[in-house]
Amino acid sequence: EDQVTQSPEALRLQEGESSSLNCSYTVSGLRGLFWYRQDPGKGPEFLFTLYSAGEEKEKERLKATLTKKESFLHITAPKPEDSATYLCAARGQAGTALIFGKGTTLSVSS
Amino acid sequence: DSGVTQTPKHLITATGQRVTLRCSPRSGDLSVYWYQQSLDQGLQFLIQYYNGEERAKGNILERFSAQQFPDLHSELNLSSLELGDSALYFCASSGDSSEAFFGQGTRLTVV
Numbered sequence: 001e002d003q004v005t006q007s008p009e010a011l012r013l014q015e016g017e018s019s020s021l022n023c024s025y026t027v028s029g030l031r032g033l034f035w036y037r038q039d040p041g042k043g044p045e046f047l048f049t050l051y052s053a054g055e056e057k058e059k060e061r062l063k064a065t066l067t068k069k070e071s072f073l074h075i076t077a078p079k080p081e082d083s084a085t086y087l088c089a090a091r092g093q094a095g096t097a098l099i100f101g102k103g104t105t106l107s108v109s110s
Numbered sequence: 111d112s113g114v115t116q117t118p119k120h121l122i123t124a125t126g127q128r129v130t131l132r133c134s135p136r137s138g139d140l141s142v143y144w145y146q147q148s149l150d151q152g153l154q155f156l157i158q159y160y161n162g163e164e165r166a167k168g169n170i171l172e173r174f175s176a177q178q179f180p181d182l183h184s185e186l187n188l189s190s191l192e193l194g195d196s197a198l199y200f201c202a203s204s205g206d207s208s209e210a211f212f213g214q215g216t217r218l219t220v221v
Contacts (some may be wrong), residue, residue, distance in 0.1 A: 029140055032208045042142075043112065043200055043212035044153070087153065091208060096168050097143055102152035 006101035021073040021104045023088030036087040078108045118214035128189040133201030142184040148197040
């Protein structure tokens with residue numbers, strides 16, 4: 001069964017303290033690994049798509065990387081406005097829907 | 111703004127009732143997905159439509175049904191509502207690229 005697991009569930013950082021969020025996936029024939037940001041009560045906002053191991057994408061203080069079994073979302077020098085829940089999702093060959101992990105809730109304090 | 115529109119934003123209804131949630135996808139997107147998000151379960155895939163046809167089913171209850179119309183908007187019908195159906199319901203759409211873009215959701219409260 002296709003599965004996506006994120007860790008940690010929650011992460012508290014001081015402003016400027018860099019860290020990484022982990023997403024482990026078990027998906028047959030990966031057709032994309034996706035990162036989203038979700039603010040409370042809002043819809044998930046698309047951040048990145050990664051397709052193959054070794055691929056990296058960057059946007060402001062965020063960088064996403066992909067290996068054959070994991071993806072990491074690196075946050076460099078975070079600011080309080082980066083506080084949100086970060087969701088990882090995968091699309092496998094068997095179906096077309098995105099399978100989501102439960103997310104990592106990031107809190108950045110000044 | 112993702113371009114995906116969901117109505118209504120909030121819905122409060124009683125147990126046993128039936129409600130309809132509406133979704134307008136991004137212009138040109140043929141695929142529409144419905145997801146349910148509750149505090150303990152995360153985002154759960156319910157059903158997908160592609161150009162009017164059902165494409166994939168997830169953990170959708172028999173009390174729930176959906177359809178996609180010729181103008182590509184979609185409706186999710188929830189019937190015989192129970193307290194446990196209270197959740198955020200999201201619609202997402204995608205086109206030729208594989209990314210899915212989400213609406214702002216409908217918060218359903220069953221009392």
